[in-house]
Amino acid sequence: MKLKDFLNFLVDKRLLLALGIFFFFEIIFQLGIYRTFLKKNSYAANVNRVTDHVIKSRDVLEPTILIVGTSVAFEGISVRILNEQLADTGEKVQSLAIRGSELVVQHQLLEKNLSYFPKVHTVLHVLEPGMAWVDRPYLVEPTLVMMSEVGNFRAMSLIREFEYDVKFSDYIFLALKSIAYRKDLSDMVINFNERIKAIARRKKNPNPNPWDYENPNLESMGPYHIDSVEDCLKITGINSTFPIPLGSNSDHKRMINETCGIAKSVPQETYETENTRRYFGRLKKMYSMIGDRKIHVIDVFAPYSTAIRKLNSPERMGIWKNGLSMALTPYQTLDIMDFQTSLGTTDNGQYCFDLIHLNKFGMEKFSNLLGKELVNRFGKN
Amino acid sequence: MLFNSVEFLIFFPITIVIGNLLKSRWQKLFFLLASYYFYMAWQPASIQCESRDTNGFGFIVDTLFCDYKINIYILILLFSTVIDYYSALIIEKSGNNDIRRKLFLVVSLVVNLGTLAFFKYTNFLLGLVNDLNLWNDFRFEAQHIILPVGISFYTFQSMSYTIDVFFGKIEARKSFLDFSLYVAFFPQLVAGPIVRAETFFRDLDNRLLVYKENIESAFALILIGLTRKVVFADNLAKVVDATFLNYQSANTLELWTGALAFGWQIYFDFAGYTDIAIGVARLFGFQFNPNFNFPMYCRNIADHWTRWHISFSTWIRDYIYIPLGGSRVSQFMYVRNIMITWLFAGLWHGAAYHYVSWGVWQGVMLLVHKYYSDTNIAKTLNEKGGKLYEIIARIFTMFCLSFGFIMFRAENMDKAWYMMKGLVFLGNVNIPEYRWLNYRYGILILICFIATYVFSKRQIPTLFEGNKFKFTAFIVVNIYLLLLFGVTESQNFLYFQF
Numbered sequence: 001m002k003l004k005d006f007l008n009f010l011v012d013k014r015l016l017l018a019l020g021i022f023f024f025f026e027i028i029f030q031l032g033i034y035r036t037f038l039k040k041n042s043y044a045a046n047v048n049r050v051t052d053h054v055i056k057s058r059d060v061l062e063p064t065i066l067i068v069g070t071s072v073a074f075e076g077i078s079v080r081i082l083n084e085q086l087a088d089t090g091e092k093v094q095s096l097a098i099r100g101s102e103l104v105v106q107h108q109l110l111e112k113n114l115s116y117f118p119k120v121h122t123v124l125h126v127l128e129p130g131m132a133w134v135d136r137p138y139l140v141e142p143t144l145v146m147m148s149e150v151g152n153f154r155a156m157s158l159i160r161e162f163e164y165d166v167k168f169s170d171y172i173f174l175a176l177k178s179i180a181y182r183k184d185l186s187d188m189v190i191n192f193n194e195r196i197k198a199i200a201r202r203k204k205n206p207n208p209n210p211w212d213y214e215n216p217n218l219e220s221m222g223p224y225h226i227d228s229v230e231d232c233l234k235i236t237g238i239n240s241t242f243p244i245p246l247g248s249n250s251d252h253k254r255m256i257n258e259t260c261g262i263a264k265s266v267p268q269e270t271y272e273t274e275n276t277r278r279y280f281g282r283l284k285k286m287y288s289m290i291g292d293r294k295i296h297v298i299d300v301f302a303p304y305s306t307a308i309r310k311l312n313s314p315e316r317m318g319i320w321k322n323g324l325s326m327a328l329t330p331y332q333t334l335d336i337m338d339f340q341t342s343l344g345t346t347d348n349g350q351y352c353f354d355l356i357h358l359n360k361f362g363m364e365k366f367s368n369l370l371g372k373e374l375v376n377r378f379g380k381n
Numbered sequence: 382m383l384f385n386s387v388e389f390l391i392f393f394p395i396t397i398v399i400g401n402l403l404k405s406r407w408q409k410l411f412f413l414l415a416s417y418y419f420y421m422a423w424q425p426a427s428i429q430c431e432s433r434d435t436n437g438f439g440f441i442v443d444t445l446f447c448d449y450k451i452n453i454y455i456l457i458l459l460f461s462t463v464i465d466y467y468s469a470l471i472i473e474k475s476g477n478n479d480i481r482r483k484l485f486l487v488v489s490l491v492v493n494l495g496t497l498a499f500f501k502y503t504n505f506l507l508g509l510v511n512d513l514n515l516w517n518d519f520r521f522e523a524q525h526i527i528l529p530v531g532i533s534f535y536t537f538q539s540m541s542y543t544i545d546v547f548f549g550k551i552e553a554r555k556s557f558l559d560f561s562l563y564v565a566f567f568p569q570l571v572a573g574p575i576v577r578a579e580t581f582f583r584d585l586d587n588r589l590l591v592y593k594e595n596i597e598s599a600f601a602l603i604l605i606g607l608t609r610k611v612v613f614a615d616n617l618a619k620v621v622d623a624t625f626l627n628y629q630s631a632n633t634l635e636l637w638t639g640a641l642a643f644g645w646q647i648y649f650d651f652a653g654y655t656d657i658a659i660g661v662a663r664l665f666g667f668q669f670n671p672n673f674n675f676p677m678y679c680r681n682i683a684d685h686w687t688r689w690h691i692s693f694s695t696w697i698r699d700y701i702y703i704p705l706g707g708s709r710v711s712q713f714m715y716v717r718n719i720m721i722t723w724l725f726a727g728l729w730h731g732a733a734y735h736y737v738s739w740g741v742w743q744g745v746m747l748l749v750h751k752y753y754s755d756t757n758i759a760k761t762l763n764e765k766g767g768k769l770y771e772i773i774a775r776i777f778t779m780f781c782l783s784f785g786f787i788m789f790r791a792e793n794m795d796k797a798w799y800m801m802k803g804l805v806f807l808g809n810v811n812i813p814e815y816r817w818l819n820y821r822y823g824i825l826i827l828i829c830f831i832a833t834y835v836f837s838k839r840q841i842p843t844l845f846e847g848n849k850f851k852f853t854a855f856i857v858v859n860i861y862l863l864l865l866f867g868v869t870e871s872q873n874f875l876y877f878q879f
Contacts, residue, residue, distance in 0.1 A: 006397070006664075009596045014849060018856035168387060178864060186865040 022178070029177030035149075039184050040198050043142045046098055047149045050212045051109065054094055055116050057210035063094035064119045065374070068106050069126030072302045073097035076358040077126070078367040079211035085371030089379045095211065097126065102136070102143050103279075104162045107286040108150045114293055123290055126300045128356065129312055129320045129340070135279040138165050144173050148180040162282050215353075215363040219252045222349035226307045232260035232355060252353075259355035263308045270315035280323035291331030298335045299324050303343040303366055305352045312340070342369050384606070384657045388422065397664060409558050409585075412566065412665070419567035421452040423530050454529035457496060458565060464492045465539045466560045469546040469553040482547065489543040493536040500528050505732030531571035533729060537696060539564050542578040544700060551579050559585060568661040572654050574672040574692035584667040597852065599663035604859045606656030608867075614650035615868035617642045625790060628800050636803045640783040643790050648677055651690065677782075680774050681754070682746040685782060693729075697722055720744045730789070735797050739788040746781055 009015065028034065038045035061083070067073055074097040082093040094117070096109055106125075114120065139159060147155035152174045159166050159174075173179050188195050223245030226232045235242045236257035244253055290297055325334045343351045343362060351362030358366060383389060396415045403411050433443035445451040468489040475481040498506075507521040542563070545551045554560045563581045624631055624639025631639065655672040662669050676689035686694045705718040720741070727740020753759050762770050784804060791797035 006401070006596060009600070012597075014852045015856065017850070018853045018860070021853075021857050022860060182864050182867075189865060 026176060026178050029181055034177075034181060037188065037195070037199060038181075039187050039195065040202070042184055043100060043145045044149045044181070044184065047101075047105075047109070047146045050096060050098055051113055051150075053207060053212045054096060055113070057094075058116065061092055061094055061210035062119055063117050064091045065093045065122045065124060065378075066110075066114075066117060066120045067093065067095040067097050067124045067126065068110060069097040069124075069300075069302075070101055070128070071097075071099040071357060072128050072304070073126035073300075074099050074213065075215045075217075075353070076302055076363050076366050077370065078214050078363055080209070080214055081364065081367035082371045082374065085368070085375055086378065089375060091374070091378045093124075093374075098146065100142050101146060103282045103286055104158060104164075105143055105146045105150070107162070107282075107289060108147055108155065108158055110286070111289055112150055112154075114290075114295070120295060122296045122298060124298050124300050124337075126302050127320075128304065129301055129317060135275045135282070136164075137278065138167075139170050141173075144170060145180055148174050148177065152177070152180070161285065163278065215358065215360050217353050217359045218361075219248050219353055220350050220359050220361070221256060221305060221307075221352040221354060222347075223248065224256065224349065225347065226256075226260075226305070226349060226355075227347070228307055228310075229260050229263045229355070232256065232307060233264065236260060256354040259357070263311070263355050270313055270319070272319060276319055276323060280327050283323070284327040287327045287331065291328070296332060296335070297328060298337055300370070301336065301338045301340050303339045303341070303348075303351075303358070303362070305355045306344065306346060306348045308355055309340070309345070337370070337373055339366060339369060342366065384610075384654065384661075392419065392422075393661065400665065406558065409562055413558060413562045416562070416565040416567035416570060417455060417458075420458065420531070420565065420570055421450065421455055423452060423571070454527075457500075457529055457532065458535060461493060461496060461536060461539050462561050462564045465489050465543050465564070466554075466557055469543045469560075470555075472543065472547050473553040486543060486547045489540060493540040497532060497536050500526055500532055502728075502732045534573045534575055535564055535570060537693075537729075538569075538575050538578075541575070541696065541700060545578055551582075554578075554582060566662070566667075568658040568665075568667075569669065572651070572658070573690075574655055574658065574669055575696050576669055576692065580669065581667065587666070595663050595666075599660040601852075601855060602656045602660030602663065604856065606653045606658075606660060608859045608862050609649040609653030609656060611653075611867040612862050614646050614653060616866060617646035617649065618868075621646050621790070625796075625800075628796065628803070631803065633803055636800055637780075637783070640787050640800075640804065641779070643786045644779065644783045645677060647786065647789070648673070648689075677779060678775065679778055680771065681778055682743070682750045682781065685778060686743075686747070693726075697726055697729075701725055716748060719747055723747070734794045735788045735791055738794060738797065739785055742785040742788060746785070 035044075035048050038048065061079075065086075067077060067079070073095065077095060077097070079093055079095050086093060096106075096113065098105065098109070101109070110123070144155075147158070155174050156171060159170065164170075178185075224232075224235055224242070226235060234240065236253050238257075244250060287297055321334060321336070324336070328334060343358075343365060348362075351358055351365060353359040353362070392415075396412075400408060400411055400415070428443050428446050430443070430447035433447055434440045442453050445453050468485040471485045472482050475485075503526055504523045507523065511520045542551075542560075546553045554563070559582065562585070563576075563578060566576075566581070569576055620642040621639055624635060624642070628636065628639075652673040659669045659671070670691065672691050674688040674691065676685050679685040679688055702718055702722040705721060706714055707718065708715055710718065723740045723744030724737060725740070726743065727737045730736045730739070754763075766774075784801065787800050787804065788794075788797045791800060
């Protein structure tokens with residue numbers, strides 16, 4: 001073969017037309033035209049829905065306190081209850097908590113959106129000290145998808161700043177929306193009818209509230225009487241003969257089992273490791289960005305099932321406190337609100353949807369307690 | 382190095398550009414070194430650089446690979462190359478009655494088959510001896526032997542060269558560089574096709590004649606090969622893996638779904654690999670013959686074996702079946718020849734009873750087909766059965782093949798036997814829950830059938846004739862199939878294990 005022939009082939013009109021079609025769709029995706037068609041509750045759709053809704057609702061709810069966190073904050077805190085409690089203080093709370101968001105995503109969200117909320121003086125960062133450190137050295141697809149939505153080009157430098165082991169394919173994923181959206185597009189092709197119906201339903205029933213979400217889940221872990229992670233895996237495992245209690249269902253049972261599986265993988269070390277150093281190093285980057293904006297950070301330790309409470313020893317909490325102090329230096333000292341035992345120290349299953357997340361009752365109780373604490377803190381002003 | 386990996390995406394264009402800037406011997410040398418690099422980039426499953434062996438042969442193998450990226454199994458390839466190169470030269474130089482002719486043919490066969498036997502069949506033979514219990518309960522321990530990737534393919538290719546020289550079908554190649562490249566040329570090195578020396582050297586001598594049409598069809602072959610592998614085979618693998626994992630709880634319909642899906646999976650996997658191999662080779666000026674010709678769309682088992690893994694089926698025909706006497710012998714000898722040939726084919730695929738059983742199944746099917754097609758009923762149906770008979774025949778063949786594939790895929794005969802009983806004796810034919818099968822796979826299988834139909838009508842080189850936008854549509858469809866349905870985690874090609 002002569003290279004000239006090969007180069008001629010590369011500029012063949014038919015090949016260029018095919019690439020043109022690909023790039024035409026890529027431009028459409030980059031312009032954000034597809035965002036409204038994303039699958040409900042996908043990682044990408046969640047990031048867009050939460051941020052868009054919160055920004056659009058500024059006229060009604062201009063926050064002074066912003067909640068940041070993962071699904072623990074998303075499911076566990078009612079923005080409605082907090083605002084009702086803080087009504088007399090002049091403070092307003094809004095939430096940017098997103099399911100499954102690693103620190104790098106939370107950082108990117110705040111970096112991009114804090115400027116929309118000039119009155120914010122406090123960030124409530126909801127942490128889960130009983131669970132695994134979210135300290136992965138490599139990037140996972142949900143994180144890449146969310147970062148791509150918040151800003152794909154900024155994400156490319158941010159993943160290096162957060163010291164991930166970045167692969168060439170991660171850059172390709174972030175650069176090309178056609179790749180970031182591939183699973184969503186595949187679902188669109190396969191479930192076309194359902195997707196169109198979902199879009200129509202969303203247009204018919206827009207969210208009238210200034211907050212994005214309030215936990216409606218009534219199912220509870222209570223009737224399962226789970227005392228430990230091992231117990232949980234036995235009771236909710238595929239081969240378990242334990243009957244599904246009234247008020248629960250097979251999906252709920254599966255979800256409990258999944259969170260038990262995650263809890264099983266929680267590092268048990270009670271000393272500093274490479275993982276903890278990586279986690280708090282990343283946290284320092286995020287807190288520095290917040291501190292530079294003269295915003296105060298309150299670290300909120302969320303409540304969760306008593307079945308995993310024992311995993312969190314005093315030694316482990318010591319690591320958390322030291323790590324958080326280091327991350328907040330030099331902007332402020334450690335400021336903690338610890339609600340880990342706020343829902344009881346014996347079986348608190350009635351408040352828990354699964355091992356990590358609260359149900360509606362748990363959310364209401366935790367939000368009321370958090371609201372009171374915030375009133376105590378800010379009510380005096 | 383996998384064709385569907387990022388490493389290959391970098392390696393391939395570099396090879397194209399540098400290879401085409403060089404001329405003559407330097408070009409061949411470059412392709413040979415690139416091929417050896419391609420081979421050495423394969424990491425044997427036994428090597429774990431994090432927990433490497435600390436002594437013995439394992440230490441040497443691990444250190445060479447982990448620290449210096451030298452795959453020691455390249456030495457076996459080089460050994461085979463040197464022996465066959467010199468054997469062929471000596472065979473050619475020796476007179477017809479010279480004892481050295483036969484001696485060096487035997488040397489070549491013993492070295493190639495011996496190497497293959499050592500790496501592939503040692504444990505099988507030890508297991509066989511243990512099963513026969515010849516020495517009063519004395520049992521041999523299984524040896525830790527790693528099968529070098531591609532050994533079944535390159536030993537057969539290299540061996541067929543000396544046999545062809547011996548029978549005077551081709552001349553021995555004087556250039557060691559040319560012969561080394563024939564054995565090691567990377568597109569066909571690890572999983573075929575098994576290229577005949579005659580074809581390879583014909584192209585090697587006229588290599589620069591690659592026209593624009595060749596580039597277009599090569600590009601199309603590479604793209605469709607990737608789609609077959611990453612979209613069809615790897616998605617079907619999920620159905621197959623689930624069935625073979627949960628075979629004890631699967632009902633008859635689920636087992637048949639798994640068996641049929643495996644037939645299609647292995648076809649798309651292997652055909653995808655050879656499409657890419659042939660496409661890549663075409664960009665270097667080599668016109669390898671097709672290795673698959675829509676084998677799942679065949680009238681009978683004999684038709685199937687003219688379309689499936691053609692380079693292998695013609696190899697066993699030319700070097701085993703015909704030398705045994707072929708079909709122009711007595712009935713007994715004919716049956717013997719068929720069974721020996723297919724027993725060998727089963728063993729070639731793997732040193733285990735289930736592969737041997739699969740080979741026997743192919744032999745039995747061929748014999749049944751042969752004797753059935755000689756009957757008056759078959760002749761009448763062939764003449765008067767029309768389209769309906771043809772469709773029934775095609776479906777029946779597909780089911781027979783899938784039944785045999787159970788033996789091919791199951792890890793052992795106990796499992797295969799259990800599943801085959803489940804296929805035949807309809808214990809539970811309730812509509813399956815398809816716990817792992819959603820209609821995504823239904824759509825995929827439908828696309829498989831449509832694609833098979835379209836491509837069986839016109840092969841790739843002529844597919845884009847006529848409307849000039851066919852090529853554009855072909856690329857767009859494949860790119861979006863890969864993008865939307867491709868399995869991104871690199872999956873090994875199934876035939877690498879052979």
